[in-house]
Amino acid sequence: MAERWRRPANVIEIEQTNQGLWLPDGRVQGQVILHMSPGTVERIRLGYMCVKCLEPFPVAWPRLCHVCGCRVRTEQAEYFAREFGGEVHVGPSTSIDEEVERMHEEVEREQKEG
Ligand SMILES: [Zn+2]
Numbered sequence: 001m002a003e004r005w006r007r008p009a010n011v012i013e014i015e016q017t018n019q020g021l022w023l024p025d026g027r028v029q030g031q032v033i034l035h036m037s038p039g040t041v042e043r044i045r046l047g048y049m050c051v052k053c054l055e056p057f058p059v060a061w062p063r064l065c066h067v068c069g070c071r072v073r074t075e076q077a078e079y080f081a082r083e084f085g086g087e088v089h090v091g092p093s094t095s096i097d098e099e100v101e102r103m104h105e106e107v108e109r110e111q112k113e114g
Pocket of ligand 1: 051053070
């Protein structure tokens with residue numbers, strides 16, 4: 001059985017935006033929005049997954065990502081706040097308890113599907 005931490009990121013959708021840099025040869029650089037499952041976002045938030053290349057880690061917050069070299073421990077939290085701040089915002093109408101419960105349900109569902 002595969003170890004649980006190895007489960008790949010669950011990217012629901014990759015959305016191209018018009019804010020990217022459109023290069024003369026037709027390539028578009030930057031600005032895609034990754035829509036990920038709450039469980040996957042949570043793994044990134046807790047340091048169990050690389051925010052840049054989505055590599056899962058066996059332990060939270062390694063110093064460096066062994067795949068892309070991202071300085072996970074020092075830079076990921078800041079990067080996460082910038083990239084995902086809006087997406088994982090817990091609104092004033094949602095209590096932390098509800099949010100945690102919802103998250104657990106989501107993780108359970110993912111584990112059943114996986
Ligand atoms: Zn990485």
